[in-house]
Amino acid sequence: MPQFKTSRSAILMLAVGLLLGMPVAADTDAEIVASREKGLQIATEQKQRDTGWGDSESNVLMVLRDASGNESIRRMRTLALEVTGDGDKSLIIFDEPRDVRGSAFLSHSHPTAEDDQWLYLPAINRTRRIASRNKSGPFMASEFAYEDMSSFELAKYQFRYLRDEAVNGVMCYVIERLPADKFSGYSKTIAWVDKEHYRVQKIEFYDKKQSLLKTLTASDYQLYLNKYWRPMLLRMQNHQTGKSTDLIVEELQFNVGRSAADFDVNVLERLR
Amino acid sequence: MIQRWLQHILAYPRLVTVLCLLLIIGSGLGIGNLYFRGDYRIFFTDDNPQLLAFEQMQQQFNKSDNILIAIAPADKQVFSAETLTLVRQLTEAAWQTPYSIRVDSLSNYQHTEAIDDDLWVADLVGDELELTRSELNKIAQVALNEPVLVKRLVSADGAVTAINITLQLPEQNLQQEVKEVWQAISGMLDTFKASHPDTDFYVSGVVAMNYAFAYEAENDVKTLIPVMFAAILLMLAWLLRSVLASLATLVIIVVTVVSTLGLAGWAGLFLSTATVNVPTILMTLAVADSVHLIASMQFALRRGDSRLQAIQYSLKRNIMPVFITSATTAIGFLTLNFSEVPILRDLGNMTAVGVMLACLFSLVLLPALLLFLPVSAGQHKDSAAGSADSTMLWLANMVIRRQQPLFWGMSIVIIGCSALITLNTINDEAVKYFAADTEFRQANDFLEQNLTGATTVDFVISGDQASAVNQPEFLTAVAGFTEWLQRQPEVQHVNSITDTMKRLNKNMHQDDPAYYRLPENQQQAAQYLLMYEMSLPFGLDLNNQLNLDKSATRVAVSLQNLGSKQLTAFESRALAYLAEHASAYSATAASTALMFAHIGERNMASMLQTLPLALVLISLLLVFSLRSWRLGVLSLIPNITPALVAFGLWGLLSGEINLALSVVAGMSLGIIVDDTVHFLSKYRAARVEGQAAEQAIRYAFTTVGRALWITTVVLVTGFAVLMLSGFRLNSDMGMLTALVILVALVIDFLYLPACLLKFDAKEYKTDATV
Incomplete structure (x- = not known):
């Protein structure tokens, strides 16, 4: 009985739609499809241009600021390995604060499946797996969530091209990204990707209630291996709490000879 | 003349x-400039010492402006499939509250458990969890034994539970913002009241007071x-x-x-x-x-x-x-x-x-x-x-x-x-400013009788260097203070990082109850926290308890409603305790009630x-x-x-x-x-x-x-x-x-x-x- 009701009203709506709204609806539908296609196209190009870098090693400084401007720093080394056909692998070794020195965070990301994550704690000389669905929380109490820093994979989002817009004099595509993962902390993000090099200039993060939560600005782009642009400064500003975090890349090298073996779980406990 | x-x-x-x-017309035109302010801050000058302490605390830690929604099912049984589903739904809906930055409830409480060699951190009442009899018993078992929850988000007899929404109001047009929040909350509760006619809801908290x-x-x-x-x-x-x-x-x-x-x-x-x-x-x-x-x-x-x-x-x-x-x-x-x-x-x-x-x-x-x-x-x-x-x-x-x-x-x-x-005695309790038949006062009285006191005092204990919070002597001092607080007759609940530390230490040792104690050294404490923080989802971080460089921690105390004399007496007693037993650290107390x-x-x-x-x-x-x-x-x-x-x-x-x-x-x-x-x-x-x-x-x-x-x-x-x-x-x-x-x-x-x-x-x- 209820089913019949629903279908009848559905038919009714369809009829009304056919009579009144169809041309308009078809138009907007076509527009949406087109903007999605263009969005995906741009994202694909962005990913494409960032393919083939192999492996890298960097020293990173994080400067955290609270609402009244008090600062606190974190230091870490990161190793990254590009994996074709799957998500990238990364290893973060913490140097500061002193009391977590030597702790290491290993992540095998996957485009659609949940990432595999482990944390090695030198104080108890043990490695623990971390449930990765909780990747939306702050990383080292900073304004970056782990999901903000994990590798960019096309399958993680649904894209939509919004418009062209200049950021700091650089002409950009503005792309909306809807996260596919329901454990994401965001309802959507909007990225400004420059037209010339497909570099992310800015990202706005919207929380689950659709309010602007944070803005990431990427700057000091440098060219590596004549092909890959990397920002040396990432600044994340939280608009709701007034806190911010600067992520400063102090040193970055490519082709350091890392292989999959360096990213094996068993390596963690042998790290120095 | x-x-x-x-x-x-x-x-x-x-x-x-x-x-x-x-x-008359010339001056009367000024009425257009009049606006209305209903927040509690209008009672205090900008240089009021208690207000300054409070604001400083709010800048160092997250804000404590909140809405507390108490949920009282007719059968006085929170741990039923129906009520826990309601809590889960309400928690999800509460995230939609304008300006909300955090929602704490029984369902999204981050329960930690040692499973095999891993630390499992997840919602206590997860989305996909089937609420069978045995699951319900397990949830009740965890919740009623968790010091973070009992008398804060669930009553000791399991009859009443609460959802706490932390808000970060931009304070551009406070009056408007407060109204917006209130309307969103009432709208949300109207829906739930309609689908749960046997359940009573009570709304309290700082924003409700405003x-x-x-x-x-x-x-x-x-x-x-x-x-x-x-x-x-x-x-x-x-x-x-x-x-x-x-x-x-x-x-x-x-x-x-x-x-x-x-x-x-x-x-x-x-x-x-x-x-x-x-x-x-x-x-x-x-x-x-x-x-x-x-x-x-x-x-x-x-x-x-x-x-x-x-x-x-x-x-x-x-x-x-x-x-x-x-x-x-x-x-x-x-x-x-x-x-x-x-x-x-x-x-x-x-x-x-x-x-x-x-x-x-x-x-x-x-x-x-x-x-x-x-x-x-x-x-x-x-x-x-x-x-x-x-x-x-x-x-x-x-x-x-x-x-x-x-x-x-x-x-x-x-x-x-x-x-x-x-x-006559001088007595200023903001709650009592409202007549007994007002909605706000009734919500507060209900909370006071059935869950916890609506009066809170936050203590901040600061060490003199970054990461001080991880030092064993610091943690021991805070744990001592926490226990002292719990012994005070007027204290209903203490939210202290030391309870989390003890729990993590237990989790890291295969949930062995013997390890429900503070970590042995600074490295352990720091690394347990690192691990825990890496496992927490959006909005449920420790930033409301620990400051940026972990040099200070906030201990939140709920008290039964006290007269202002008793409250200031409690404050000085607590600060005197800290001066005597934790003299190496500086301590301040602040809250709207204290103000x-x-x-x-x-x-x-x-x-x-x-x-x-x-x-x-x-x-x-x-x-x-x-x-x-x-x-x-x-x-x-x-x-x-x-x-x-x-x-x-x-x-x-x-x-x-x-x-x-x-x-x-x-x-x-x-x-x-x-x-x-x-x-x-x-x-x-x-x-x-x-x-x-x-x-x-x-x-x-x-x-x-x-x-x-x-x-x-x-x-x-x-x-x-x-x-x-x-x-x-x-x-x-x-x-x-x-x-x-x-x-x-x-x-x-x-x-x-x-x-x-x-x-x-x-x-x-x-x-x-x-």
């Missing part, structure tokens, strides 16, 4: 009216102002018995209120729970001026004067008394400037300006209006006045006849009542210091207008004693002095002094003419007795209207002020004459020559 001025006003009534109109402040003020506007208008119309009809005269008075009242509010708007003031009643108070005070003027005019009309003559007569007779009484009333209200509470200062200044405007309009605009209007002399006036005057004469004779018993009897009563003042607890005493202290000043000022004014030092000194008796008696009676009636009451003495002084001025000036006039004290008292009674009686009735009615407010700061203030004014009349009629007969029996030779 005054004569010529009067001639001008009466010669060009149109010009005067137009000029007044311009003034909303209640605004809502009750709005309620005051909606209910008190119409009541006040009705009361004034009734009084005018009774006193003036003339429609047009009443109309003229209404005009004066309205333009006074409009220009006062407009000037306040120009001055950048805002309306608040306190100043929202300025119109009500002004109506009361303005009505007296007009009534005096019109009554005298009607008297002159009745004896056959032309309208112009009658107005001239009335002005000549009233100009000084109206001015002096307005000035003393204004001075009384200006003493509120010494209050610690900004909105009480606003109340004082707005009323003082309003009173002087009422004086101006009564002396300038009213005569012009009366020239245009064919005001009648008022019917039955002669007989009414005659009988009133004969009543007054009888009263005068009675007082003179019984002067000895009256003097001693009243002295004893006054001293006795004054002694009762000690029954209110301190403001009452600070306000009382400053108001008590101001009183003598106001008294001296007003007495000097009396000495000046009575031109007699002796009468000036004697006037202290009827000026001081009413407040003493009224506060004594208050000790019997209530015994609680909140910050609105601490200003009543100064405020009412300016009003009651009017009675003394009128009475003593007539008395002196008679004495200077050579009459004996007894005869002078009879003269005073018959000439101003009725006027005093009338104004007292008007004022008592006006302030009594405030008693209808659902906001106790206003209702208590109205009641006590009405009481002071009433007692003042009794003292003026029964005690002052007896005193004059006793202490002013000498002849007035010297005065006459001066």
